[in-house]
Amino acid sequence: MDVPEPLTEExxxxxxxxxxxxxxxxWYVRSLDDDHAMCLVAVSTVPDTGLGERWPDxxxxxxxxxxLVQQPRYVDVVDERWDENAAFIASARQDVPRLVAEVRRLNxxxxxxxxAGSE
Known part of the structure; x- marks a missing residue:
């Protein structure tokens, strides 16, 4: 496995x-539903209520x-990892700034x- 080059400050x-x-x-993962976006798995700025709201609610x-939007099926992925992908996208909004700060700290x-070692 190739070791990637260190990230530069740029x-x-x-x-x-x-x-x-x-x-x-x-960001949060939400499960929503309506006649135009059946079984919508979304990333949202507000938490999921657990109610599977239908538009316009x-x-x-x-x-x-x-x-994921099942009906019509125009947002989908072949491996059916809709929930996992949404969780990753939602967590990235909080995790990426922390990772950048950690890389800078370690640098x-x-x-x-x-x-200190060159003295």
Whole structure:
């Protein structure tokens, strides 16, 4: 397995720019339903109520992404990992900033070790 090159500060800044351009978080997975988007698995800016609301009982402005729309079947994936994909997308909104901060923290520690070791 190839070891990837370390992320540069420019790459980390690029990731942060992409993140800053997204809808503010946190994001949540929601299971919704209606006649036009049957069994909608969505990523939303508000938590799931567990009620499987039907439109117009949910605000479409809260939906960031969808991983499954069964009727008509125009949002789907062959491996049927709709819930898993939605959970990943939703958690990425919170996890990516933490990962960028952790990479920077570790880079500072490595740099400090190099400076201390060179004396």
């Amino acid at each position: 790459e980390l800044a690029g990731i942060e720019e992409l993140l800053a351009a997204t809808t503010p978080g946190p 949910f605000d479409h402005h809260e939906i960031v992404a969808a991983t 500072r520690l490595l740099a400090a070790g190099r400076v």
